[in-house]
Amino acid sequence: MSSDEELRRRKYEEALEIKSLRRIISAYLNYPEAAEEDVRRYERSFRKLPMAHKALLSHLPLKYQKLRRCISKNSFFIFEMLKAFEPPVDMSQDDESCDHLDDGSCGHAHLEDRDPCSCESASVSGRAHSKTSGEVLTGHEEKNENCSEPESGNLAVSLEGQKETHKGCCDPLTVSDKDMSSGPHESPDYLESMPHFHVPLVDVDKVRCVIRNIVRDWAAEGQKERDQCYKPILEELTRHFPERSKESPPTCLVPGAGLGRLALEISCLGFISQGNEFSYYMMICSSFILNQTQDVGEWTIHPWIHSNCNSLSDADQLRAASIPDIHPAGAGITEGFSMCGGDFVEVYNDPSQVGAWDAVVTCFFLDTAHNIVEYIEIISKILKDGGVWINLGPLLYHFADMYGQEDEMSIELCLEDVKKVATHYGFELELEKTIETTYTTNPRAMMQNHYFSAFWTMRKKSSVATSIQESMDE
Numbered sequence: 085m086s087s088d089e090e091l092r093r094r095k096y097e098e099a100l101e102i103k104s105l106r107r108i109i110s111a112y113l114n115y116p117e118a119a120e121e122d123v124r125r126y127e128r129s130f131r132k133l134p135m136a137h138k139a140l141l142s143h144l145p146l147k148y149q150k151l152r153r154c155i156s157k158n159s160f161f162i163f164e165m166l167k168a169f170e171p172p173v174d175m176s177q178d179d180e181s182c183d184h185l186d187d188g189s190c191g192h193a194h195l196e197d198r199d200p201c202s203c204e205s206a207s208v209s210g211r212a213h214s215k216t217s218g219e220v221l222t223g224h225e226e227k228n229e230n231c232s233e234p235e236s237g238n239l240a241v242s243l244e245g246q247k248e249t250h251k252g253c254c255d256p257l258t259v260s261d262k263d264m265s266s267g268p269h270e271s272p273d274y275l276e277s278m279p280h281f282h283v284p285l286v287d288v289d290k291v292r293c294v295i296r297n298i299v300r301d302w303a304a305e306g307q308k309e310r311d312q313c314y315k316p317i318l319e320e321l322t323r324h325f326p327e328r329s330k331e332s333p334p335t336c337l338v339p340g341a342g343l344g345r346l347a348l349e350i351s352c353l354g355f356i357s358q359g360n361e362f363s364y365y366m367m368i369c370s371s372f373i374l375n376q377t378q379d380v381g382e383w384t385i386h387p388w389i390h391s392n393c394n395s396l397s398d399a400d401q402l403r404a405a406s407i408p409d410i411h412p413a414g415a416g417i418t419e420g421f422s423m424c425g426g427d428f429v430e431v432y433n434d435p436s437q438v439g440a441w442d443a444v445v446t447c448f449f450l451d452t453a454h455n456i457v458e459y460i461e462i463i464s465k466i467l468k469d470g471g472v473w474i475n476l477g478p479l480l481y482h483f484a485d486m487y488g489q490e491d492e493m494s495i496e497l498c499l500e501d502v503k504k505v506a507t508h509y510g511f512e513l514e515l516e517k518t519i520e521t522t523y524t525t526n527p528r529a530m531m532q533n534h535y536f537s538a539f540w541t542m543r544k545k546s547s548v549a550t551s552i553q554e555s556m557d558e
């Protein structure tokens with residue numbers, strides 16, 4: 085590629101990134117308004133009630149006022165998070181320079197604006213579907229039980245460093261002890277100059293999905309779910325790496341790291357841990373919690389307010405969650421902890437990554453693939469010989485049922501075939517179990533989705549053994 089072409093490509097990708105990022109920030113900024121609109125809708129319905137029914141439910145107007153207070157608390161958290169965010173690209177560029185760009189047109193390298201909630205579970209209608217081109221839905225996440233709401237979509241994006249390399253960035257986390265006692269951040273220029281525009285409701289739903297993910301990763305209420313999902317992984321890592329020297333710690337990669345708790349826990353175990361994540365929705369939030377929080381319980385959010393369905397009581401629905409449940413900077417991380425923004429395939433299918441990792445941990449990630457075979461091939465390539473791959477999760481393929489998107493690829497294999505593919509790429513199964521788990525479930529709701537997640541540890545055989553296996557397969 086000539087240097088002119090390269091420059092044009094970079095400019096194009098940067099413009100795409102700005103466009104994605106604007107949309108995501110707008111989704112966050114639209115949160116209070118969209119939530120207020122919901123409350124107004126509840127009030128409209130209430131006003132339509134006959135007098136006798138109104139009298140019976142006379143507590144509801146007060147509930148709506150309380151909901152408004154909860155929305156302001158959530159909005160305050162979101163706004164502080166946005167104020168702390170430093171966009172990796174120059175957001176002051178003209179709107180017009182980005183407007184001609186088609187969101188779905190650049191399928192590589194830059195962090196797209198796919199949905200973090202590629203986690204929506206098939207709770208009601210069976211599965212989430214794509215809403216517009218360039219957006220993908222699905223995932224494992226507990227459905228937003230605001231029953232009449234659209235299901236969430238799937239966008240993706242890049243964070244810092246991306247603009248330089250277009251291959252993902254792996255910035256060490258600062259996890260600072262910076263004094264935040266001086267009060268909330270000033271509003272940064274990029275927010276001041278952001279044009280205020282409305283985004284589709286599905287985008288705001290992604291913000292709500294991030295809020296539920298915060299409970300999974302960073303609230304005491306998520307402990308049960310973390311014990312189901314993260315604890316078995318941490319125990320396996322400890323078993324396989326009993327001696328973790330401080331001088332030369334083992335390395336562990338966590339693709340699809342979400343809000344970063346698992347990657348942090350792995351770091352605290354004595355690994356050089358790297359989370360990889362391609363959603364800006366997630367990265368903006370994880371970066372805030374990991375780098376900016378100063379105290380346990382510094383923030384209060386009300387994660388469950390957006391659904392009136394399946395609540396046992398209004399108090400349950402309106403309850404608060406304090407976050408974070410631990411202070412990340414004081415958790416005892418191992419030096420070298422980082423979060424890497426970018427698409428797993430783009431970032432790690434690179435010669436520099438071959439044989440780079442002692443362990444790869446995938447948790448609710450494998451089924452985010454367009455092509456799961458490609459994921460497994462890359463995991464095999466980037467592991468050292470003898471390295472371990474620990475996986476936990478279902479096979480709720482995120483790109484399955486992409487009705488109306490004929491060029492959307494989705495390879496959906498059963499567990500048996502996934503294991504066959506892994507064997508082909510040199511893996512030997514050392515442990516296999518089924519573990520019952522939830523994903524971003526409201527533990528007090530009357531409806532909860534449970535997964536019978538596949539859990540395994542596989543070891544990558546030595547190259548010699550792998551090539552023998554390959555030649556036998558041919």
Ligand SMILES: C[S@@+](CC[C@H](N)C(=O)[O-])C[C@H]1O[C@@H](n2cnc3c(N)ncnc32)[C@H](O)[C@@H]1O
Pocket residue numbers: 198199200201202203223224225300313339340341342343360361362363366426427428429447448449452453
């Ligand atoms: C279902 S969530 C699981 C998050 C986390 N591992 C957990 O267990 O809470 C899947 C995550 O993978 C991310 N993701 C999906 N495809 C990805 C890709 N190709 N590269 C990097 N991250 C990806 C999504 O943005 C999302 O945060």
